[in-house]
Amino acid sequence: MADKLSKEERKERRSQRKRRKGKENEEAKSWLREWMDALLFAAVAAIIIRALLFEAYRIPTPSMEKTLLTGDFLIVSKISYGARTPMVLGVPFTNIYMPGAVLPWTRLPGLSDVERNDIVVFNYPIDLDPTAAKTSYIKRAVGVPGDTVAVDDAELFINGEKAQEFEGIQQTYVVSVRDRVRLSPAKVEAAGGKLIGSQNEGSYRVTMTQGVADKMSEWPEVNNIELFVLPEDFNEFNRRDFSFSSGFNNHHHMPPVVIPFEGQTVTLTPDNYHIYENIITRYERNNVERNGDQFVINGEATDEYTIQQDYYFMMGDNRDNSEDSRFWGFVPQTHIVGKAGMIYFSWDNERMLPRFGRLLNFIHD
Numbered sequence: 496m497a498d499k500l501s502k503e504e505r506k507e508r509r510s511q512r513k514r515r516k517g518k519e520n521e522e523a524k525s526w527l528r529e530w531m532d533a534l535l536f537a538a539v540a541a542i543i544i545r546a547l548l549f550e551a552y553r554i555p556t557p558s559m560e561k562t563l564l565t566g567d568f569l570i571v572s573k574i575s576y577g578a579r580t581p582m583v584l585g586v587p588f589t590n591i592y593m594p595g596a597v598l599p600w601t602r603l604p605g606l607s608d609v610e611r612n613d614i615v616v617f618n619y620p621i622d623l624d625p626t627a628a629k630t631s632y633i634k635r636a637v638g639v640p641g642d643t644v645a646v647d648d649a650e651l652f653i654n655g656e657k658a659q660e661f662e663g664i665q666q667t668y669v670v671s672v673r674d675r676v677r678l679s680p681a682k683v684e685a686a687g688g689k690l691i692g693s694q695n696e697g698s699y700r701v702t703m704t705q706g707v708a709d710k711m712s713e714w715p716e717v718n719n720i721e722l723f724v725l726p727e728d729f730n731e732f733n734r735r736d737f738s739f740s741s742g743f744n745n746h747h748h749m750p751p752v753v754i755p756f757e758g759q760t761v762t763l764t765p766d767n768y769h770i771y772e773n774i775i776t777r778y779e780r781n782n783v784e785r786n787g788d789q790f791v792i793n794g795e796a797t798d799e800y801t802i803q804q805d806y807y808f809m810m811g812d813n814r815d816n817s818e819d820s821r822f823w824g825f826v827p828q829t830h831i832v833g834k835a836g837m838i839y840f841s842w843d844n845e846r847m848l849p850r851f852g853r854l855l856n857f858i859h860d
Contacts, residue, residue, distance in 0.1 A: 554566065557816055559812050559813060561663040562663030568838065570839055571836060573832065575606050576831055578603050579603075580601055581627075582625060611653070613636045616633045616835060617830045619830075620778065634817070635809065640806060640807070642754045643752065644754060644808045664813075665702050665813045665816075666722060667815040668720050669698050672698070687703060688711065702815065735822060738769050739820075742766070760801045764798070765788055774825065782794075804827055807820075807826045807828070
């Protein structure tokens with residue numbers, strides 16, 4: 496009897512172990528389902544937030560220094576100008592997209608229009624990829640639709656007046672020093688500038704802000720500081736394949752140009768077509784043929800064209816180290832991504848350390 500009971504007890508214990516194991520398996524499956532549901536919800540929420548509200552962006556080049564530094568990580572607000580609904584079919588959080596699968600899209604209402612001097616993230620217009628798959632750039636919108644922009648002796652003018660100055664804007668200056676004195680690169684760097692080369696005997700070219708130039712002018716070894724200006728006949732654009740700048744010589748000299756706006760009718764000539772070519776053919780997708788001085792747009796002979804959307808003129812704050820609208824032309828409204836909002840992290844690649852003083856700084860533009 497004892498042996499029989501012992502067998503039954505063992506059987507019962509095995510049964511209990513199976514039930515416990517089954518219960519544990521059910522609990523594990525339930526826990527896994529909860530985590531999978533949570534991860535799925537988080538992924539969907541992240542996709543929605545990235546698509547419609549905010550997006551992270553890293554500064555890859557020095558074109559906005561000293562305002563924004565290489566290695567700054569930004570939060571870009573898409574709601575500021577209105578988010579674009581999906582434009583291509585692709586893999587979220589990557590640049591992988593399905594070629595040819597361009598979606599009908601619209602821009603949702605935003606908090607404001609792009610205002611002059613906003614710091615803006617946009618898709619690089621000259622890229623050949625679909626708009627949303629183009630490389631993201633960040634520059635300052637120095638001119639908005641209808642403004643007249645000009646560059647005279649390396650100075651920017653908007654609507655006939657010298658453009659607003661900002662603390663972080665850098666340009667190249669020529670620094671002349673006393674006889675038999677050398678300008679110390681380390682001293683220049685400590686002051687916030689960068690010595691980029693010798694101009695001639697006794698003078699140097701230095702990239703710096705106006706504030707640094709004012710302080711440097713008080714150094715005993717410095718005789719004079721003046722803005723570096725390329726000669727008007729120096730042609731730097733002939734080495735670049737950009738339609739817009741093919742009618743100019745260099746980025747220090749650009750005659751007044753009206754930034755195109757929706758509804759504007761322009762008269763096309765052989766002398767100004769370089770300004771509008773990308774707008775008409777690339778961004779607004781018209782077929783243009785030229786026969787001498789004559790233009791044929793979509794099969795119709797005409798010398799007039801009506802602009803279909805607003806455009807912006809973008810420039811980097813590091814004015815002599817930025818390939819921007821002075822080179823490749825205007826940014827279409829369709830290419831606007833969002834407004835730079837906050838630096839949430841910054842990494843100094845030279846020192847291999849975070850820039851703690853820049854963390855969680857709002858961008859004052």
